[in-house]
Amino acid sequence: QVQLVQSGSELKQPGASVKVSCKASGYTFTSYAMCWVRQAPGQGLQWMGWINTNTGKPTYAQGFTGRFVFSLDTSVITAYLQISSLKAEDTAVYYCARGKYCSSNSCYSDSWGQGTLVTVSS
Amino acid sequence: QSVLTQPPSVSGAPGQRVTISCTGSSSNIGAGYDVHWYQQLPGTAPKLLIYANTNRPSGVPDRFSGSKSGTSASLAITGLQAADEADYYCQSYDSSLGGPEFGTGTKLTVL
Numbered sequence: 001q002v003q004l005v006q007s008g009s010e011l012k013q014p015g016a017s018v019k020v021s022c023k024a025s026g027y028t029f030t031s032y033a034m035c036w037v038r039q040a041p042g043q044g045l046q047w048m049g050w051i052n053t054n055t056g057k058p059t060y061a062q063g064f065t066g067r068f069v070f071s072l073d074t075s076v077i078t079a080y081l082q083i084s085s086l087k088a089e090d091t092a093v094y095y096c097a098r099g100k101y102c103s104s105n106s107c108y109s110d111s112w113g114q115g116t117l118v119t120v121s122s
Numbered sequence: 123q124s125v126l127t128q129p130p131s132v133s134g135a136p137g138q139r140v141t142i143s144c145t146g147s148s149s150n151i152g153a154g155y156d157v158h159w160y161q162q163l164p165g166t167a168p169k170l171l172i173y174a175n176t177n178r179p180s181g182v183p184d185r186f187s188g189s190k191s192g193t194s195a196s197l198a199i200t201g202l203q204a205a206d207e208a209d210y211y212c213q214s215y216d217s218s219l220g221g222p223e224f225g226t227g228t229k230l231t232v233l
Contacts, residue, residue, distance in 0.1 A: 037168075037224075044124070044227040045160070045168065045211050061221050095167055105215040107222050108158040110179060112167040 002026040004096050004113035011119045017084040020116045022096030024077050030054050033099030034079040035109050036070060040092040048094075050102045051079060059102075086120045093117050125150055125216050126225035133231040134202045142228045144195045144212030150223065152193035155215040159188055159197045160224075162209040171210070172197060199230070207232045 007021040022034065036048040049060040051070040058070040069082045079096055094116050097109030127145045134140040144157060151157055159172040170179050172188035175195065187198045195214075199206055212225035 044209075045162075045224040047213075047222050047224055049221070059221070062219055097168075100173075106156040106174060107215065108156075108170065108173050108213060109160075109168075110170045110173070112169065115167050 002098065002111040004098065004111060006094075006096060006113040006116045009117040009119070011121065012086050013122055014086055014088060014120055016086050016120075017082060018086060018118055020081045020083075020094050020096075020118065022079045022081070022113050024079070024098070027098070029074060029077045033102035033107070034070070034072070035097045035099040035102065035107070036081050037095040037097060037109070038064075038092045039095065039115075040089075043092075048081075050099050050107065052103070053079070083118070086118075088120050090118060091120045124226045125219065125223055126212055126214060128210075128212060128225040128228040130226070131229045131231065133233055135233045136202055136204065138202045139198065139200045140202060140230065141199075142197045142210050142212075142230070144197070144214075144225045146193050146195075146214060146216075148193065149218040150193075150214045150216040151190065151195055153217060155217075157188065157190055157195040158213045159186075160211045160213065161206075162211065164208065168211065202232055204232050206230060 003025045030053045033050045035050040038046040048064045051058045071080045096113040098111040156174045160168040161171045162168040175190045216223045
């Protein structure tokens with residue numbers, strides 16, 4: 001069965017960086033995109049963007065350019081989200097999710113990781 | 123603020139039918155882009171409930187159904203159960219943003 005297993009919670013100081021991992025199993029990794037979604041405490045879902053697992057090309061949503069980087073290591077079937085220059089407002093749960101049709105206008109996510117809580121606090 | 127607006131909350135008694143609306147514009151739902159729906163149970167990751175307006179993934183009960191008309195879409199839940207108490211989100215592509223967007227989310231309370 002499809003599984004996306006994310007790395008554990010992180011506590012970081014403002015200005016630091018964090019790298020969240022998302023290990024996939026149960027399907028052909030390069031046949032689907034990998035999406036990233038943010039959920040701040042008590043808030044709704046925010047689309048961050050996606051990465052093409054064939055080419056490694058990332059696409060970032062508005063508001064998630066500059067400090068956010070999506071990457072892959074296909075040798076270990078893992079996607080990564082790195083956030084630099086962390087701010088208090090980056091405190092959130094970050095989800096990876098398998099994406100379908102993300103190169104078209106009908107992108108959706110049919111399997112989700114369990115989420116990684118990133119807390120930014122001094 | 124999202125370009126897709128949902129009511130903050132809806133409620134219903136067990137066994138009843140409820141609907142959750144997702145109101146967009148000519149740059150998203152009204153342009154013909156597909157709408158997808160997710161269910162997020164308390165403390166868990168979202169789960170795909172409906173894709174491409176009306177389709178249910180394998181394992182999703184037929185008590186859940188989706189529809190779309192004009193610049194809006196709706197999720198209907200019949201035979202309401204306590205286990206349906208969750209947050210529900212719509213999602214669609216928006217041409218102004220150049221990518222997908224989630225709705226504002228709706229909290230369903232089963233009375």
